[in-house]
Amino acid sequence: MSAVIDSHHHDDHHHGPAKGFTRWLYTTNHKDIGSMYLWFSFTMFLLGGCMALVIRAELFEPGLQIVAPNFFNQMTTMHGLIMVFGAVMPAFVGLANWLIPMMVGAPDMALPRMNNWSFWILPFAFSLMVSTLFMEGGGPNFGWTFYAPLSTTYAPPSVTFFIFAVHMMGISSIMGAINVIATILNMRAPGMTMMKMPMFVWSWLITAFLLIAVMPVLAGVVTMMLTDIHFGTSFFKPEGGGDPVLFQHVFWFFGHPEVYIMILPAFGIVSQIIPTFSRKPLFGYASMVYATASIAVLSFLVWAHHMFTVGMPLAGELFFMYATMLIAVPTGVKVFNWVSTMFKGSLTFETPMLFSVAFVILFTIGGFSGLMLAMAPADFQYHDTYFVVAHFHYVLVPGAIFSIFAAAYYWLPKWTGYMYDETLGKLHFWLSFIGVNLTFFPMHFVGLAGMPRRIPDYALQFADFNMVASIGAFLFGTTQLLFLFIVLKCVKGGKRATASVWEGAEGLEWTIPSPAPYHTFATPPKVN
Amino acid sequence: MTVLSHLRRPRRLSLAIAAAVLGMVPLVASAEWTLNMREGVTEISHKVFDLHMLILWVCIAIGVVVFGVMFWSMFAYRKSRGAKASKFHESTTVEIIWTAIPFVILIGMAIPATGTLIEMYDTNDSEIDIKITGYQWKWRYDYLKEDFGYFSVMETHQDELYNRAEKGEHYLLDVDEPVVVPVGKKIRFLVTAADVIHSWWVPDIAVKRDAIPGYINESWTRIDTPGTYRGQCTELCGKDHGFMPVVVKAVEQAEYDEWVLAKQEKAKEEFELQSKEWTLAELTERGEAVYAKNCAGCHQANGQGLPPTFPSLVGQGLAVGAIEAHAEIVIKGSPGTSMPAFGGQLSDVDIAAVVTYERNAWGNDLGDMLEPKDVSGLK
Numbered sequence: 076m077s078a079v080i081d082s083h084h085h086d087d088h089h090h091g092p093a094k095g096f097t098r099w100l101y102t103t104n105h106k107d108i109g110s111m112y113l114w115f116s117f118t119m120f121l122l123g124g125c126m127a128l129v130i131r132a133e134l135f136e137p138g139l140q141i142v143a144p145n146f147f148n149q150m151t152t153m154h155g156l157i158m159v160f161g162a163v164m165p166a167f168v169g170l171a172n173w174l175i176p177m178m179v180g181a182p183d184m185a186l187p188r189m190n191n192w193s194f195w196i197l198p199f200a201f202s203l204m205v206s207t208l209f210m211e212g213g214g215p216n217f218g219w220t221f222y223a224p225l226s227t228t229y230a231p232p233s234v235t236f237f238i239f240a241v242h243m244m245g246i247s248s249i250m251g252a253i254n255v256i257a258t259i260l261n262m263r264a265p266g267m268t269m270m271k272m273p274m275f276v277w278s279w280l281i282t283a284f285l286l287i288a289v290m291p292v293l294a295g296v297v298t299m300m301l302t303d304i305h306f307g308t309s310f311f312k313p314e315g316g317g318d319p320v321l322f323q324h325v326f327w328f329f330g331h332p333e334v335y336i337m338i339l340p341a342f343g344i345v346s347q348i349i350p351t352f353s354r355k356p357l358f359g360y361a362s363m364v365y366a367t368a369s370i371a372v373l374s375f376l377v378w379a380h381h382m383f384t385v386g387m388p389l390a391g392e393l394f395f396m397y398a399t400m401l402i403a404v405p406t407g408v409k410v411f412n413w414v415s416t417m418f419k420g421s422l423t424f425e426t427p428m429l430f431s432v433a434f435v436i437l438f439t440i441g442g443f444s445g446l447m448l449a450m451a452p453a454d455f456q457y458h459d460t461y462f463v464v465a466h467f468h469y470v471l472v473p474g475a476i477f478s479i480f481a482a483a484y485y486w487l488p489k490w491t492g493y494m495y496d497e498t499l500g501k502l503h504f505w506l507s508f509i510g511v512n513l514t515f516f517p518m519h520f521v522g523l524a525g526m527p528r529r530i531p532d533y534a535l536q537f538a539d540f541n542m543v544a545s546i547g548a549f550l551f552g553t554t555q556l557l558f559l560f561i562v563l564k565c566v567k568g569g570k571r572a573t574a575s576v577w578e579g580a581e582g583l584e585w586t587i588p589s590p591a592p593y594h595t596f597a598t599p600p601k602v603n
Numbered sequence: 604m605t606v607l608s609h610l611r612r613p614r615r616l617s618l619a620i621a622a623a624v625l626g627m628v629p630l631v632a633s634a635e636w637t638l639n640m641r642e643g644v645t646e647i648s649h650k651v652f653d654l655h656m657l658i659l660w661v662c663i664a665i666g667v668v669v670f671g672v673m674f675w676s677m678f679a680y681r682k683s684r685g686a687k688a689s690k691f692h693e694s695t696t697v698e699i700i701w702t703a704i705p706f707v708i709l710i711g712m713a714i715p716a717t718g719t720l721i722e723m724y725d726t727n728d729s730e731i732d733i734k735i736t737g738y739q740w741k742w743r744y745d746y747l748k749e750d751f752g753y754f755s756v757m758e759t760h761q762d763e764l765y766n767r768a769e770k771g772e773h774y775l776l777d778v779d780e781p782v783v784v785p786v787g788k789k790i791r792f793l794v795t796a797a798d799v800i801h802s803w804w805v806p807d808i809a810v811k812r813d814a815i816p817g818y819i820n821e822s823w824t825r826i827d828t829p830g831t832y833r834g835q836c837t838e839l840c841g842k843d844h845g846f847m848p849v850v851v852k853a854v855e856q857a858e859y860d861e862w863v864l865a866k867q868e869k870a871k872e873e874f875e876l877q878s879k880e881w882t883l884a885e886l887t888e889r890g891e892a893v894y895a896k897n898c899a900g901c902h903q904a905n906g907q908g909l910p911p912t913f914p915s916l917v918g919q920g921l922a923v924g925a926i927e928a929h930a931e932i933v934i935k936g937s938p939g940t941s942m943p944a945f946g947g948q949l950s951d952v953d954i955a956a957v958v959t960y961e962r963n964a965w966g967n968d969l970g971d972m973l974e975p976k977d978v979s980g981l982k
Binding site: 138139140143144145148212216217218222224225228229317319353354355356357358359360361362384385386389392393397401403404407408410414415416417418419420422423424432435436440443446447450451452455456458459460520523524525527528530531533534535536 | 637638639640641650651654655658659662665666669670672673676677680681682683686687688689690691692693694697698701702705706709712713716717719720721723724739763764765766770772773774775776794798799800802804806809810811812813815816817818820821834835836837838839840841842843844845846909911912938941
C-alpha cells in the first residue's frame with residue numbers, strides 16, 4: 076500500500092522509507108513486507124482464479140471443447156497449488172506481518188531481515204513453478220495432492236522443478252512461522268499477557284506452531300519423490316518394495332494440519348471483527364483460545380480420513396472416523412461463541428461485518444459437509460466426488476478467502492489512512508456471496524449424484540448443475556476485479572480515517588494514527 | 604437424461620442463467636435435477652443411504668437452530684433499531700452445555716456408522732471372486748475360480764467427445780464388456796492396479812475401493828435387483844482419468860452361467876489361435892482392432908502420438924526399426940515412461956498383430972510381420 080510512505084509519521088525517527096525499488100527489495104519493515112505479501116497473494120489469487128475459470132469453461136457443457144485432458148489436469152493441479160501456497164497462506168502471513176507487531180505493541184517483527192528473505196523467496200518459487208507449464212511435457216498434472224506413483228514414475232519431467240519450488244515455499248513458510256512465534260513470545264508490550272492477546276494473535280501463534288511441525292514433513296515427502304525419480308530409491312515404487320500408500324500417509328500428515336493452517340487465522344480475523352460491529356466483547360475468549368488449541372492438536376490425529384478408501388484395517392478406519400468427528404466439538408464451540416457475541420449486541424453491517432457473517436454461515440455449511448465426510452461408510456460414496464470439491468471450497472473460499480476480504484476492508488483504513496468506498500464494498504460482498512454459492516452449492520448435488528472430481532468431461536446427467544456452477548464461477552471471478560479497484564481507490568484517497576476507524580474497535584492498532592506511521596511503538600505502550 | 608440436454612444450446616444456456624439468477628429454488632422444484640445420493644440396489648447401499656440421510660438431517664437441525672439464533676440477532680439487535688449492546692461475555696454453564704450436547708449427538712451418529720462399516724469389511728464366505736486391476740485407462744476383470752479374464756474399455760466414440768456426433772444416452776459411461784455378476788450371490792472384489800492408483804466405484808452398490816499397485820484391497824457386494832449399474836474411476840490417474848467407466852451387469856443365475864461358459868469357450872479359442880498360421884492381412888486386420896483398444900489413447904488413431912510424452916510411430920523410431928526391438932518395447936514397456944508392459948495384458952496373437960499393424964499402417968509399409976509363435980521367445 077503505497078500510501079504508507081507518505082510522511083505523516085509522528086515519531087521521532089530520522090529515516091523514513093527509502094526511495095524506489097530498493098525500498099521494497101531491502102526493506103525490513105513489517106508494514107512494507109506485509110503489503111508485499113498481500114499484493115503477491117492477490118496476484119496469485121487472480122492467476123489461480125484464471126486457471127479455475129479455464130476449468131469451469133471446459134466444464135460448462137459436456138464434451139471436450141476448450142482444452143485437452145492433459146492440460147485440464149495441469150490446470151486443476153496448478154489452481155490448487157497456487158491457491159493454497161500462493162494465495163491463502165501468503166495472505167495470512169501478510170496480515171500477520173502488518174498486524175501482529177501493532178497488536179502486541181512491538182516496533183517490528185522479531186527477525187526483520189529474515190522476514191525480508193521469507194517474502195522474497197516466494198516470487199522466485201512461484202515463477203519457477205508456473206514456468207513448468209511452458210516446459211516440454213507440461214507442468215504438474217497429478218493433482219495438488221500429487222499422489223505417487225502418478226507424480227513420480229509417471230510424471231512429466233518438469234516434476235523436479237515443482238519439487239524444488241515446494242522446497243522453497245516450505246523454507247519461506249517455516250521462516251515466517253519462526254518470526255511470528257519469536258515476535259509474539261518476546262516482543263509483547265508490558266502488561267500484554269498471553270490471555271490478553273487479541274484472538275488474531277492467538278490464532279496465528281497456534282498456526283505458526285502447526286507450520287513448523289508440518290512443513291518439514293512436506294519437504295520430506297517431496298524429497299523422497301526426488302530420490303525415487305533421480306536416485307533409484309523405491310520409497311513409493313511397489314516394484315522396488317516401496318509403498319504408494321506411504322506417500323499418502325506422509326502427505327496427509329502434512330496436509331491435514333495444512334488445512335487448519337489455512338483456517339485458524341481466519342477464525343482469528345472474524346473473532347476481531349464480529350465483536351467490533353456487535354459493539355460487544357467476544358463471547359468466551361478463553362474457550363476460543365482453548366478450542367483453537369484443541370483443533371490444532373486434533374489436526375495431527377485425523378490425517379487418514381482423507382484415505383478411507385485406500386483399504387486401511389477396520390480399526391484404523393474407526394479410529395480416524397471417531398477422531399475426525401471429535402473436531403466438530405471445538406469447531407462448534409467457536410461458531411456458538413460467534414453467534415453469542417452477536418446475540419444482544421448492537422449490530423451494524425459494514426463490509427467487513429458482512430464478510431464475517433457470511434464466513435460464519437458458509438464455513439459452518441462447509442463444516443456440516445465435513446462432518447458428513449467423516450462418516451467412513453458414507454465417505455465411500457462421497458470420496459473423490461464433487462461433494463468433496465464443494466466441501467473444501469466452502470471452507471476455503473467463503474471461509475478463508477472471505478475472512479481475508481473482511482480483514483482487508485477492516486484494516487484498510489488503518490493501512491492507507493482513507494476509508495474505502497462502502498457502497499462498492501457492499502456490492503463486492505453481495506456479488507461474491509451470490510457467485511460463491513452459485514458456483515459451489517450445485518457441486519454438492521452433482522457429487523452426490525456421482526460425478527467424480529478432476530475429470531475434464533462428464534456424463535449428461537451432470538450437465539445442468541455444471542452450467543450453473545460455471546456461470547457462478549465467472550461471476551465470482553470477475554467480481555474480484557472490483558475488489559482490486561476498491562483497494563486502489565482507497566490507496567489513492569477518499570474520506571480521511573480516524574485513529575480508531577470503527578466505533579466499536581478495541582486493540583492497540585486503533586490507538587495509533589491512520590495511516591499507521593512507518594515506525595510504530597518505538598517505545599512500548601502500557602497495557603492495563 | 605435431463606430435460607435440458609434435449610434442448611438446443613442457446614435455450615439451455617438461457618434456462619441455466621435464469622435458474623442461476625433465481626437461485627436454487629426453481630432447481631429444487633424440478634425433479635430432473637438430481638439432488639441426492641442414489642439409494643442403490645444392495646442392503647449395504649441402503650444402509651449407507653440411511654446413514655447419509657441421518658447425518659444430513661442432524662446437520663440441517665443444528666443449522667436451523669444456530670442460523671435461527673444468528674438471523675434473529677441480525678434482525679432484532681441492529682443498531683439502527685436502537686439496540687443497546689449488553690456487556691456479557693462468558694458463561695461457563697452455557698459453554699459446558701454446548702460442548703456436551705454435540706458430543707452426545709456425535710456418539711449417536713458413530714454407533715450406526717460403526718455397525719455399517721463392520722459389515723462392509725466382512726468379506727468372508729464369498730461365492731464369486733473377481734480380481735479387478737486398474738490400468739491406464741481401462742479395467743481388467745479376472746474371475747478367479749472360473750479361470751478367465753478380460754479388459755473393459757470405454758466405448759464412447761471420440762466423435763461424441765469432440766462434439767462431432769450426438770452424445771449417446773450413456774455418454775462416457777459405456778464399456779465394451781461389462782462385469783457380469785449373478786443376483787443374490789456374495790461377490791468379493793479384489794482390487795489392485797498395474798501402474799498408478801485408480802479407484803473402482805459403482806454408486807448403486809456403494810463400493811468404492813482404491814486400486815493401488817502392490818496392494819490387493821478387498822470389498823464385496825450382493826446385488827438383489829437385476830440391472831446395469833454404472834460408475835467411474837474416482838482417483839486421478841492421468842490424462843484419461845475421466846474416460847475409464849465401470850459397468851456392472853447383474854443377471855439371473857442361469858444367464859450368468861451361460862455367460863461364463865461362453866467366456867471360457869472364447870478363452871480356449873484364443874489359445875488355439877496361437878498355433879494357427881497367420882497371413883500379413885489377417886494379422887494387420889486383427890492388429891488394427893487391438894491398436895484402437897490399447898494404443899490409440901496415447902499414440903492416437905493416426906499414429907502421430909502426442910509428443911513428447913507419447914511419441915509418434917509414423918516413419919520414425921522403433922516402429923520402423925528392427926522388429927525384435929519393436930516387439931520388445933510392446934512386451935516389456937519402457938520403464939520410467941508411460942509406456943506400459945503389454946506382455947502381461949495381451950495374448951501372443953494380439954502382440955504379434957499390433958506390432959505387425961504398426962509396421963504396416965500410416966505409410967509405414969515395411970511389409971514384414973511378427974508371427975505369434977515368435978512372441979513367446981521374446982517374453
